[in-house]
Amino acid sequence: MTASDFTSAPIREVFCSVQGEGPYVGVRQAFVRFSGCNLNCNYCDTDFANPGTCDYEQVEGSGSFEKIKNPVSVGQLEAMLHPFKKLHSVSLTGGEPLLHADFIETLNLALPLYLESNMTLPEQARKLTEKVTYVSGDFKLPASLRDIGSEARDAHMENTVECFRLLRKNHSRDCFCKIVVDNSTELETVTSAVEAIVPYVSCVILQPETPIGRDVTNLRPSGSIQASVQSIMQLQKSLLEIIDTRVIPQTHRMWGCL
Numbered sequence: 225m226t227a228s229d230f231t232s233a234p235i236r237e238v239f240c241s242v243q244g245e246g247p248y249v250g251v252r253q254a255f256v257r258f259s260g261c262n263l264n265c266n267y268c269d270t271d272f273a274n275p276g277t278c279d280y281e282q283v284e285g286s287g288s289f290e291k292i293k294n295p296v297s298v299g300q301l302e303a304m305l306h307p308f309k310k311l312h313s314v315s316l317t318g319g320e321p322l323l324h325a326d327f328i329e330t331l332n333l334a335l336p337l338y339l340e341s342n343m344t345l346p347e348q349a350r351k352l353t354e355k356v357t358y359v360s361g362d363f364k365l366p367a368s369l370r371d372i373g374s375e376a377r378d379a380h381m382e383n384t385v386e387c388f389r390l391l392r393k394n395h396s397r398d399c400f401c402k403i404v405v406d407n408s409t410e411l412e413t414v415t416s417a418v419e420a421i422v423p424y425v426s427c428v429i430l431q432p433e434t435p436i437g438r439d440v441t442n443l444r445p446s447g448s449i450q451a452s453v454q455s456i457m458q459l460q461k462s463l464l465e466i467i468d469t470r471v472i473p474q475t476h477r478m479w480g481c482l
């Protein structure tokens with residue numbers, strides 16, 4: 225994977241769309257999708273590999289992409305975002321954006337930054353505590369991680385909680401947690417995860433897994449993975465004992481925007 229630094233980063237795509245997930249569903253955002261990820265979630269719907277170029281959709285919804293050579297510089301990215309108007313914020317996603325924290329740290333955009341992260345890289349998260357206004361942090365349940373052994377689970381949980389502590393909600397930042405749920409999601413696992421981050425987040429979003437694989441070899445058989453409505457409702461009822469908990473699917477999948 226092409227490394228990034230303070231001046232440039234490998235970016236997979238840049239486009240203007242509507243936030244499809246979490247409590248800010250419906251707001252108009254620029255999306256900057258960084259290449260590369262440090263995890264391998266079994267449900268991942270994103271091809272974040274760096275093909276050498278960044279797909280740039282200059283006209284929102286047009287489906288017409290220009291290919292910009294990677295890595296993209298800070299100045300190039302700022303210019304690419306300029307045509308996008310009436311934005312709520314700029315979503316920094318991926319892949320895993322925390323892998324590119326040095327690059328993000330140097331961005332000088334007029335708009336608030338909205339970080340979509342797997343929350344597993346605390347030393348990178350530390351760099352962005354004064355930089356991001358919205359934190360959409362996933363809590364990756366170990367069962368959904370393909371490459372994690374039992375010996376690494378404790379460290380994974382500790383890193384996740386530390387990222388939420390570092391990027392916690394405050395007077396000038398919102399931080400919330402999204403948890404992707406499938407038919408194997410266990411109440412006890414989710415409850416202990418949520419209890420560990422309650423002081424740091426404004427709400428928890430239960431995000432039903434959308435049965436889409438990253439590629440045909442990884443495509444999980446859609447019939448076997450989705451959690452039942454009843455199980456998600458029971459999970460929400462339990463979590464509402466400790467925090468504002470909402471069920472929000474990936475809405476962009478419903479109307480076909482990027």
Ligand SMILES: C[S@@+](CC[C@H](N)C(=O)[O-])C[C@H]1O[C@@H](n2cnc3c(N)ncnc32)[C@H](O)[C@@H]1O
Pocket residue numbers: 261267268269270317318319320321340341342361362402404431432433434435436474
């Ligand atoms: C592609 S990830 C990129 C950001 C970051 N790496 C992360 O995982 O949070 C963006 C969001 O999409 C969610 N996601 C990916 N595949 C999904 C699927 N098949 N169903 C539901 N949510 C999915 C992730 O859980 C995450 O909240």
Ligand SMILES: Nc1nc2[nH]cc(C(=O)O)c2c(=O)[nH]1
Pocket residue numbers: 241242243244245270317318340476481482
């Ligand atoms: N519309 C839309 N909303 C999103 N929210 C999080 C996304 C992501 O892939 O990070 C995403 C995405 O890919 N598209």
Ligand code: SF4
Pocket residue numbers: 261262263264265267268269270272318319320342
């Ligand atoms: S969902 Fe996020 S953390 Fe998981 S593999 Fe995909 S990009 Fe990486």
Ligand SMILES: [Mg+2]
Pocket residue numbers: 269270
């Ligand atoms: Mg997406």
